Amino acid sequence: MSSTIQPAETAAASTLITNVEAVRLALHDAMVADERVLILGEDVGVRGNVFLITTGFLEEFGAKRVIDMPLAEASIVGIAVGMAMQGLRPIAEIQFADFIYPAFNQIVGEAAKTRYRSNGDYSCPLVIRTPYGGGVHGALSHSISIEALFYHVPGLKIVAPSTPRDIKGLLTAAIEDPDPVLFLEHKKTYRSVRGDVPEGHFTIPIGKADVKKTGTQATVVSYGYNLHQALDAAAQLETEGISVEVIDLRSIRPMDKTAILTSVRKTRKLLIIHEDNKFGGIGAEISAMVSEEALFDLDAPIRRLCGPDVPAMGYAQPLEEAFMISTERMRAAMQELVQF
């Protein structure tokens, strides 16, 4: 994976940071800026998180603000919900998205409903961060995508940015948001994607997509690791005279209807790409929305290129590769759609 959002020749190398460094930067700045912010999760303290995101935080901010939690995900989120209800700004970390199931009720049944069920008496300004996605030899329980399990839930916000700038801006926005936000970080992009990040405090609004590449003949909507592959595929096609527009969804709930429809009405063709399995995935909702709003603006059936509908990603390399969508498959799908 060689994709960088800011081409190396236009930015000083020293300003380029990786996605994982952007996560760390956003967390660090938030901890410095607001004493109500604290981090709780498994191995976030002494170990500095399994991806070394919070290395040094324990020494800098103390054990009261960087809490090594007992190994129990339901209470990592549940205790964070209580802290949030009492006015703190907790950032709960689920070590791998695959481990989030024990916390499902706390996210769906509690955090997302706190404001509603109390008629605004209580709120739950909570961020739940978790690394997701495959392609890192993570096998069944360190590879999954979880967004479709949660995006059905009103009261919850879901963000899945893919570049350092978007991660910094959206994680800062999530921490400052008055409602619970599920913040998804694709781990295959952690160290493979670099980009520049503006100095100082800035936010990117939750719910806004970003056109990462303009084009005229088809629209591709994607996010996560796939977004970078789609950009690579689109760049290859560009050299062959095929022009594809690539939209980075960035936010999954709320989702940017205007950005999708504006692009689709221009290109008249839509391809949705996500690593999560196809049935009931994010692409299904986007497809339904575009069908409802812009069916007669389309020149081709909506296409979805998604993960297979099997329970999990295999450990063996061929199984993993077959699950992940290759850049070549994306390129072929784009080409086919443009030629339809």
Add this chain to the structure above:
Amino acid sequence: MAKTVTARAALDRGGLTDDQLIAMLWNMLLQRQLDNRGFQLNRQGKIPFALGSEGHEALQAGAAMAFARGVDILVPYYRDLGLVLGVGITPLDLLTNMFAREADLSGGRQFPNHYTARDRGVVSISSIIAAHCTHAAGIAYALTYTGESGRAVLCTTGEGSTSQGEWHEAINFSAIHKLPIVFLVENNGWAISTPQSAQMAIRDVADKASGYGLPGMICDGTDPVATYRTMKVAMERARSGGGPTLVEAKCYRFLSHSTDDDDRVYRDRETLAEQRADDPLPKYERVLLEAGIIDDAGLTAMKADVLKQTNTATDEAEALPYPSVDDMTTHVYAGAAYEPWLE
């Protein structure tokens, strides 16, 4: 006879004044009246559902007496009608909730017995068993974090909740961080139709504390003074930085789980009749009568007043309007927007 009266006059009042002892009786009478009112209104077809707390009155009056209003925080469960009354929720609040009116604290969204009143220290809960226990631990952590010493969190459950992982997780975390919190288990022996014997292999829930390194205490939940005395120790330990306590109050559940349940299917009438003979309410009335803290006329007047207040609140609540359907989309998020599609 005179000898008995003399003995009663030396009543162990747990350090409570006459007024406080009477306040607990008032609370118990009021909660029974309101509790029964919920079932009556359901049978009259006026409200869809009610939950009963009958049999829990004494422990809830005692626990509420140990709760410092304006200081402590209550994270209750759904069988805490008397406890919430004791910390400042009013009969009108309760009836408005039963009738699901617009003025209800949850705006007519929540089931009966699911309160929210931040201004009175009552935390919003769901019906998911023990999910609120981790919230309570988080709130207690926040109190410590912000340096608010002298405040305690009271988290209540039934004994069935102690089967849930999150109950254990909350207690474990509270013990690790020595949090200012009391976990009160109102053990009435039943989780809907499931008896304690199918819930755990031990007799005393309080024994579960030892595995987590916090004190476990047992009190007679049919005696408000005994419960108060135990809860006072636990709450003061929490407020003074001594860490969490698990308190088990043994009590009865006289009614079915709810108006949708029929306990005749799963428990025998004889045992229930034996328990009824130990009803905490007349028992406490006798204690105060024999100690001369209240007399027959005073008790009769108090009961009449409780009934009158309940009737007044019932009429007032019933006359209130339902929430507007326009309110359905409020408080999904902060601000008015709630749709998942951003335009």
